Amino acid sequence: AQSVTQLDSQVPVFEEAPVELRCNYSSSVSVYLFWYVQYPNQGLQLLLKYLSGSTLVKGINGFEAEFNKSQTSFHLRKPSVHISDTAEYFCAVSEYSSASKIIFGSGTRLSIRP
Amino acid sequence: GAVVSQHPSWVICKSGTSVKIECRSLDFQATTMFWYRQFPKQSLMLMATSNEGSKATYEQGVEKDKFLINHASLTLSTLTVTSAHPEDSSFYICSAREGSGSTEAFFGQGTRLTVV
Numbered sequence: 001a002q003s004v005t006q007l008d009s010q011v012p013v014f015e016e017a018p019v020e021l022r023c024n025y026s027s028s029v030s031v032y033l034f035w036y037v038q039y040p041n042q043g044l045q046l047l048l049k050y051l052s053g054s055t056l057v058k059g060i061n062g063f064e065a066e067f068n069k070s071q072t073s074f075h076l077r078k079p080s081v082h083i084s085d086t087a088e089y090f091c092a093v094s095e096y097s098s099a100s101k102i103i104f105g106s107g108t109r110l111s112i113r114p
Numbered sequence: 115g116a117v118v119s120q121h122p123s124w125v126i127c128k129s130g131t132s133v134k135i136e137c138r139s140l141d142f143q144a145t146t147m148f149w150y151r152q153f154p155k156q157s158l159m160l161m162a163t164s165n166e167g168s169k170a171t172y173e174q175g176v177e178k179d180k181f182l183i184n185h186a187s188l189t190l191s192t193l194t195v196t197s198a199h200p201e202d203s204s205f206y207i208c209s210a211r212e213g214s215g216s217t218e219a220f221f222g223q224g225t226r227l228t229v230v
Contacts (some may be wrong), residue, residue: 028199032217034218036221041224042203042223042224043118043120043207043222043223044158044207044209044220044221045221046218049217049218051217080186090157090158094217094219099115101148101160101163101217102148102209103160103182104150104157104158104159104160106156106157106158107156109155
């Protein structure tokens with residue numbers, strides 16, 4: 001079975017500073033990896049996903065993530081954050097199967113300080 | 115992108131009553147749908163996976179008689195919380211995947227259930 005670990009429950013960052021949200025996964029088979037963002041009382045919006053190929057994945061809102069198979073990591077980065085990036089961010093993993101469930105990490109709350 | 119609509123967005127019910135939450139895929143056929151529960155400031159916990167026309171597969175610890183899931187068509191799945199109690203109050207989110215080969219699941223906007 002797969003699992004996801006988000007090491008940081010909260011990350012405070014000043015506006016326009018860079019940020020990295022960490023994610024590590026565990027699985028005995030090949031997986032897809034995702035980052036989702038959730039604003040208060042809303043559903044989830046997909047930021048980006050890694051399926052195969054290039055290990056550097058670019059997503060919406062200026063976010064990118066890098067898949068590192070040897071370290072089983074998929075950290076999310078943004079070079080310069082904005083107040084509007086304040087939200088909860090979830091890393092998720094899914095095994096290679098269209099019916100495979102998506103398992104979420106515990107989430108990281110990104111708070112941007114002016 | 116594909117749209118998943120969840121209804122209602124919020125509901126308040128009395129203890130002991132049942133509540134039905136609908137999840138619809140608006141512009142694609144959802145072969146598989148997932149139901150999640152999210153407690154305040156916590157992650158999404160998968161409750162069950164449902165495939166169209168077959169019984170749902172529940173995760174360990176989730177009471178299938180308490181949380182009834184129906185996936186009668188390729189565009190609609192429902193979650194019924196039976197005999198609701200205050201501890202069932204939570205944020206429920208559905209997601210849907212298109213047919214074989216689909217790598218992404220699309221999420222509804224969630225339903226805030228409050229049992230009083």
